[in-house]
Structure formats: structure tokens, C-alpha cells
Amino acid sequence: MRASRQLIAAFASLLAVVSTGAQAQAQAGEWVSYRDAYRAMVQFEKYGGPKNLLQSQLQVQSRDHAGLGEGAQLTLTGKATQLNLTLDALGRTVFPLQKAAYDENAALVLNRKGMPFVLRPQVTIAPRADGQYDAADLRTACAQALGFVRYVDASQRARQCAGVRFVFPKKEQAGARLRHADGGEQGLPVTSGAAFSGDPDEGFPVVTWRFATGPDKGQVITYNAPLAIVPIFE
Amino acid sequence: MNKLLFLALSAACGTTWAQTPATNPMPDGSRDMYVGLGVQSAPRWDGTGSRKVSALPVLQVQWSNGLFISGMSAGMHLTDSPTFEYGPLVAVQPGRDRTGTGLEFDGVGSAGTTLIGPVPEPIDKRNLRGTGLDGMNKIGARLQGGVFANYYLTPQWRLTSSVLYGAGNDHDGARLDLGVQRLAFELGSQHRVSVSAGVSIVNRNYNQTYFGVSLEEAARSRFSSYEAGGGLQEAHVGVRWNWAVSPSWMLTSNLQAKGLLGNAAKSPLVERSTNMTVSTAFAYRF
Numbered sequence: 206m207r208a209s210r211q212l213i214a215a216f217a218s219l220l221a222v223v224s225t226g227a228q229a230q231a232q233a234g235e236w237v238s239y240r241d242a243y244r245a246m247v248q249f250e251k252y253g254g255p256k257n258l259l260q261s262q263l264q265v266q267s268r269d270h271a272g273l274g275e276g277a278q279l280t281l282t283g284k285a286t287q288l289n290l291t292l293d294a295l296g297r298t299v300f301p302l303q304k305a306a307y308d309e310n311a312a313l314v315l316n317r318k319g320m321p322f323v324l325r326p327q328v329t330i331a332p333r334a335d336g337q338y339d340a341a342d343l344r345t346a347c348a349q350a351l352g353f354v355r356y357v358d359a360s361q362r363a364r365q366c367a368g369v370r371f372v373f374p375k376k377e378q379a380g381a382r383l384r385h386a387d388g389g390e391q392g393l394p395v396t397s398g399a400a401f402s403g404d405p406d407e408g409f410p411v412v413t414w415r416f417a418t419g420p421d422k423g424q425v426i427t428y429n430a431p432l433a434i435v436p437i438f439e
Numbered sequence: 440m441n442k443l444l445f446l447a448l449s450a451a452c453g454t455t456w457a458q459t460p461a462t463n464p465m466p467d468g469s470r471d472m473y474v475g476l477g478v479q480s481a482p483r484w485d486g487t488g489s490r491k492v493s494a495l496p497v498l499q500v501q502w503s504n505g506l507f508i509s510g511m512s513a514g515m516h517l518t519d520s521p522t523f524e525y526g527p528l529v530a531v532q533p534g535r536d537r538t539g540t541g542l543e544f545d546g547v548g549s550a551g552t553t554l555i556g557p558v559p560e561p562i563d564k565r566n567l568r569g570t571g572l573d574g575m576n577k578i579g580a581r582l583q584g585g586v587f588a589n590y591y592l593t594p595q596w597r598l599t600s601s602v603l604y605g606a607g608n609d610h611d612g613a614r615l616d617l618g619v620q621r622l623a624f625e626l627g628s629q630h631r632v633s634v635s636a637g638v639s640i641v642n643r644n645y646n647q648t649y650f651g652v653s654l655e656e657a658a659r660s661r662f663s664s665y666e667a668g669g670g671l672q673e674a675h676v677g678v679r680w681n682w683a684v685s686p687s688w689m690l691t692s693n694l695q696a697k698g699l700l701g702n703a704a705k706s707p708l709v710e711r712s713t714n715m716t717v718s719t720a721f722a723y724r725f
Contacts (some may be wrong), residue, residue: 235628238470238686240724247464247522250709268628304466310724321628357521360593 207418212427234320239281239311245326252353258346259353260331263300265292268321270405275418276316283311293408294374295329295400327401328353330369330434336427343425350436367439368415370430372400374395379410386422393425397424400433405424413437459587459599460509461622462516462524463501470725472500473689477720483574485537485649485673486709489566491539493618493665495632497691497720514587525588534580535649537572572708574660578648581606583614594624599637612645614672630681643669650706664708670701692719 241265248263248339267273272298281288286306290298290313315322330346347366354361373395381393398411409432414425463471466467475497483489483580504528505516514528533540585603592598599618606612624632646667657664677695684690695716698704704712 236686238683238724240465243466244464251464302466304469308470310686322624358594359522361589374713402541 218263231421235317235319236312236314237322237324238405239283239306239313240343242300242313243302243306243307244323245324245423247253247302248357249326249328249353250277252356254352255349256353256357257349258330258342259328259349261300261326261328263298264325264401265298265315265329266298266323266325266404267317271320272316272405273317273320273322278316280314280316281311282307283309284313285295286311287308295327295372295404316401324402327433328436330430330436332434335375337425340419340421340423340425343414343434346434347416347436351438354438364438366416367436368413368417368419370398370400370435371412371425371427372412372433372435373410373412373429373431375409377410379431380414381414381425381427383419384424384426385420390426399434458509458512459501459514459524459589460501460507460527460605461597462505462519462521463507464519465501465503467503470500470502471724472632472725474498474679474725475689475691475720475722477691477718479716479720481540481718483712484535484708484713485540485697486703486706486711487537487539488710489539489571497607497722499722509699521594522591523560523589525586528585528587528601528603530583530585530603532581532583532603532612535572535575535578535579537575539571546651550578550606572660574658575652575656575662576608578608580687581610582613596620597622599635607644607648608645611642612648614645615640621680626646631681631683633679634677635679636674637694639672641669641672642704644666645669646672646702650703652707665705665707667702672703673700674698687724688723690719690721691722693717 207269214254225390246261246263249256249259260300265277267274270340275291277292279290279292279298281290281301283306286303286309288301288306290301292298307314313324328350330343347369350366351361351366356362371381380395382390383393384390393412393414395410397408399405399407400409400411412427415437445453460642465471475495477495478492479495480490480492496656497510500506507514507516511533512528512530515526516524517526518524534654539625541585558678565649583603583605584672585601587601590598599616599620602613603611603616605612606614616637617641618635620633620635622633623631624633646669650665651667652660652665654664656662658707674694675697677693680692682692693716697714697716699709702711
């Protein structure tokens with residue numbers, strides 16, 4: 206029993222030392238393991254299904270849903286790695302898949318002290334430079350996104366593509382119009398909402414185009430480049 | 440992402456059912472490794488009320504080609520599908536001597552227990568033997584081989600299964616483990632809790648080795664002879680708490696409750712059918 210007590214005492218001492226180290230780490234900033242993020246983000250790369258109309262990004266969300274604020278930046282930091290990852294207005298960045306960062310067990314650190322955060326993979330439809338989206342392409346892109354979602358989550362197999370959501374920057378004139386196959390055009394209503402379900406900021410200009418009510422042929426033309434084109438599954 | 444942050448850090452002694460870590464895609468030529476040490480309080484053998492505190496080595500390694508070592512198990516993921524995992528599995532079944540299962544850190548001063556069963560000349564036997572498994576045949580550690588298959592109902596819920604063969608004195612014990620796991624509830628930014636439950640089904644040879652008492656053993660021990668048949672052997676539930684202290688350091692703690700069932704529960708070696716194992720360990724991530 207004496208040996209057991211010594212063992213427990215030694216472990217308690219180690220616990221105290223590591224706890225002190227943890228407090229110092231917390232003061233330096235919140236972090237997420239690069240390896241853990243890599244596991245999530247590399248799935249899109251490994252996915253063998255059609256995905257040419259899609260893009261994958263890493264989104265940072267504050268855990269308390271307070272929003273990240275202006276100037277938020279994620280830094281990939283390790284012994285030999287230092288890479289700043291600028292976040293867009295939706296808190297997203299392109300995730301760098303780096304063997305060197307993986308091997309040195311790097312961390313992703315947010316420049317917001319005391320703000321716990323989570324990372325989420327977000328697969329969206331890639332925006333086009335000309336801002337013109339064929340209805341058929343949007344359906345195909347949504348189907349591609351659904352294919353990927355079903356690949357990573359078996360419980361999503363019953364869901365279907367319902368439409369797409371164009372999310373625009375707040376400070377620009379936002380909107381889109383529908384050009385019918387006969388050349389006629391009609392404006393699409395702009396509402397206010399969140400880019401992704403669960404996002405705390407519900408103030409982005411949003412144009413939602415539903416496949417069930419939209420024509421099979423035609424084009425959606427955006428006035429400005431959207432921040433994101435989000436597939437809608439129901 | 441919750442699923443992907445799950446870790447199945449396993450003890451190198453104590454937990455007997457094989458664990459398989461989640462698929463871990465990584466760059467070619469890379470590996471993800473945890474090595475650590477902690478303490479564990481566990482029954483000296485399945486079914487006893489006598490406990491021991493021992494050092495607990497922790498080891499989990501995953502390589503980019505799918506190979507993994509997780510505690511006493513090793514195997515290979517033959518698919519990188521996010522929803523279905525399968526592959527070959529080998530696991531070391533700890534041996535058992537008169538002091539109990541696995542490594543013995545604190546081998547003296549075991550607590551007395553009540554005699555069970557119609558033991559002839561109980562007073563003489565009690566004087567002759569203290570407690571423990573005196574008189575029982577020693578069981579060597581065994582390497583078992585088999586397969587595993589896991590299916591994800593959602594990224595958070597995983598159904599697990601494994602079949603292993605080769606345990607027991609004659610290397611002919613077989614064991615089927617079926618379970619369900621809820622992976623990684625996030626509690627605070629660096630704390631994650633996962634829960635699991637499962638049952639184990641074994642063949643007669645397995646049960647007879649670990650819960651049976653031969654006539655020979657009965658003659659020289661405090662236990663009456665017992666023929667243990669196969670079937671449902673145990674049900675277990677567990678909670679694992681992982682605290683990522685830093686990108687490199689983790690505190691991993693585990694609580695497992697196990698209830699012996701069927702022929703195993705009726706064994707004279709079993710003083711109490713329900714037992715608890717508690718462990719905590721620091722692990723360094725390389």
C-alpha cells in the first residue's frame with residue numbers, strides 16, 4: 206500500500222506542474238490542434254466523388270456566439286511554422302494542408318485572447334468570376350455538396366437538395382436577379398440572415414433560390430460577388 | 440469535427456476489450472503518437488472485490504498507412520471511409536497469476552474476502568490460503584487475432600464490434616465485443632468527454648479459462664470446481680474525459696463499470712459481479 210500511496214502522490218505532483226503549464230498556455234491565447242483540424246479538413250480532399258463546383262474552407266466560430274469582430278486572424282504556429290491565415294467576413298479561411306505543420310504538431314491560435322473558439326469545415330459552391338450561375342449548374346453543385354455530406358455523415362442520406370443561399374457582404378449593395386430562358390429578368394428578394402446554420406450573425410444580406418419554385422432553365426446573376434453560396438438541404 | 444477529436448487512449452493493462460481508434464487521415468509518411476503514464480485502480484481480477492493501484496502506461500500510435508497501436512491492441516484501418524471502419528486486429532490478453540490480472544505493482548496486503556461455494560474443509564483452507572487466486576493455475580498472457588468493424592450512425596455515434604480468437608490456456612478462447620460510443624462531447628474549449636457501452640460474448644473455452652475451476656484447482660484452492668459455459672459474459676459502460684492541456688500534453692481519465700453476466704457471474708471466483716476501474720494518465724503527443 207505504501208508503494209500505491211507514493212505512486213498517487215507522484216502523480217498528484219505531476220498534475221500540479223502540468224496545471225501550472227496549462228494556465229500559462231491559456232494566457233498565451235486559445236488554440237486548436239492543427240492535427241485535429243487536419244483530420245476534418247482533409248476529408249474533402251480525399252473525397253472521390255464529383256466536387257468540381259465546390260470549395261472547402263475552415264470556419265472559425267466563437268464558442269460564446271459573440272462573433273469574432275474585425276481583424277480576426279488565425280495563426281498556424283509551430284517550432285518551424287508561422288503562417289497567418291486571414292479570415293473573411295464569415296470567419297473562413299483556406300486551410301493549408303502541410304505535412305511539416307502536421308509532423309511538428311503545430312497549433313492554430315486565434316488573435317482573440319480569452320475567446321474560446323471552434324473550427325468547422327464548410328463546403329460551399331465556388332463563386333464564378335462573371336457572377337452568372339446557370340440554374341442547372343446550381344442544382345448540380347448542390348447535388349455534389351449533398352454527395353459529400355452523405356459521404357461524411359450516414360445520417361444525412363435521407364436529405365435532399367432544396368436550393369442555394371447567396372450570402373453577400375454587409376456594406377455593399379447586395380442582390381441577384383433571375384434571367385429566364387426567354388430573356389426576361391426578375392429581381393430576387395433580399396432578406397437578412399445567417400450564412401450558415403448556427404452562425405451568430407444573422408445580419409447578412411441573403412438571396413435564397415429554391416429549386417422547387419425556380420425554373421429549370423435560366424440563370425441567377427449576382428450584382429456583387431457573394432461571400433458564400435451555401436447549398437440548402439432539407 | 441467532434442468525431443475527429445476523439446481519442447481512444449487505452450491502458451496497457453486493465454481494459455480487456457479491444458479498442459480501435461477512429462480513422463486518422465494524415466499526410467503520407469506521418470504519424471500521430473501519444474505516450475504517457477498514469478495510475479489506475481482496478482480489481483485484482485474480474486469479479487473480485489479486492490483492488491490494486493498500479494502504474495498505467497498509455498500508448499497510442501497511428502500511421503498514415505492505417506496501422507495503429509492502441510493500448511494492448513494493434514490493427515490496421517483498411518478503409519479511409521468516414522462512416523465505416525474495418526480491418527485486422529490483434530490484442531494481448533493479460534495473463535493471470537495468483538495475485539490477479541496483468542502487471543502487479545503492489546503485490547502484498549490483499550484484503551480478505553468471504554469464501555464462496557461449498558468448499559470442503561473451509562477452516563483448514565482459510566488457514567492454509569489467505570486470499571487471492573492461490574491454487575489456481577497460472578494463465579499466461581495471450582496474443583489474440585481477429586477483425587474489427589465500426590459503423591458511424593452519425594459523426595458522433597459509432598457502433599463498434601470486434602472478434603478475437605486465441606485467449607486462454609489452450610489458445611482457443613474466442614470473444615465477440617459489441618458496443619456503441621458517443622464520441623467527444625465538448626465541455627469547454629479543451630475538454631472532451633466520450634461515453635461508451637457494450638457487451639461481450641465469449642465461447643466456452645474462454646469462460647472456462649478465466650472463470651472455470653477445474654477439479655485439480657478446486658482441490659488445492661479455496662474455490663469449488665466449476666464448469667463455465669459460453670455466452671454473454673459481461674456488459675460495460677464507460678466515460679472518458681480528455682483534457683488537452685496544450686497541443687502536446689493531454690490528461691486522459693477513464694471510468695469503466697463492468698457487470699459480469701451468465702456463467703461468468705456464477706463462477707466461484709466472482710465475489711461481486713459489478714466492478715469499477717478508474718484511471719488517469721498524462722500523455723504526450725509526438
